[in-house]
Amino acid sequence: MSYLKKRLRSFGFAFAGIIAFVRSEPHALLHFIATIIVVAAGCYYHVTAMQWIALLIVMGIVWITEMLNTVLEKVMDHVAPGYHPRVKWIKDVAAGAVLIAAIIAFVVGLIIFIPLIF
Numbered sequence: 433m434s435y436l437k438k439r440l441r442s443f444g445f446a447f448a449g450i451i452a453f454v455r456s457e458p459h460a461l462l463h464f465i466a467t468i469i470v471v472a473a474g475c476y477y478h479v480t481a482m483q484w485i486a487l488l489i490v491m492g493i494v495w496i497t498e499m500l501n502t503v504l505e506k507v508m509d510h511v512a513p514g515y516h517p518r519v520k521w522i523k524d525v526a527a528g529a530v531l532i533a534a535i536i537a538f539v540v541g542l543i544i545f546i547p548l549i550f
């Protein structure tokens with residue numbers, strides 16, 4: 433298989449992973465709706481290029497942390513079914529990463545949209 437075909441195949445798997453995540457995880461639907469609302473508000477209020485960059489970065493970080501957190505949860509459930517204090521630590525810290533990303537995204541959203549709305 434040529435290099436280009438292999439890369440295209442990998443791209444297809446990665447795209448299928450995003451679809452699988454959105455289809456199977458209820459959190460993903462919320463992120464999807466939030467993303468649509470932010471993009472719609474950005475268009476409506478004509479945010480600047482720099483503001484778009486800030487919004488895209490923080491939204492991307494939320495998506496990435498949520499996806500990695502979900503993967504980690506599934507891995508832990510697979511390799512260590514049953515209660516383990518170490519699994520609790522791992523899952524709690526991963527969830528903490530998502531929370532940090534969400535708080536930062538929320539604050540960036542407020543900084544950008546509050547002056548535009550009022």
Ligand SMILES: Nc1ncnc2c1ncn2[C@@H]1O[C@H](COP(=O)(O)OP(=O)(O)OP(=O)(O)O)[C@@H](O)[C@H]1O
Pocket residue numbers: 505512513514515516517519520521523524527
């Ligand atoms: N095997 C386990 N051992 C110890 N604590 C666990 C274990 N599984 C879950 N927990 C605790 O329960 C919390 C929630 O875990 P869970 O895997 O249900 O994630 P969640 O955030 O509810 O995700 P989802 O809603 O996608 O299932 C963890 O943060 C952890 O504190």
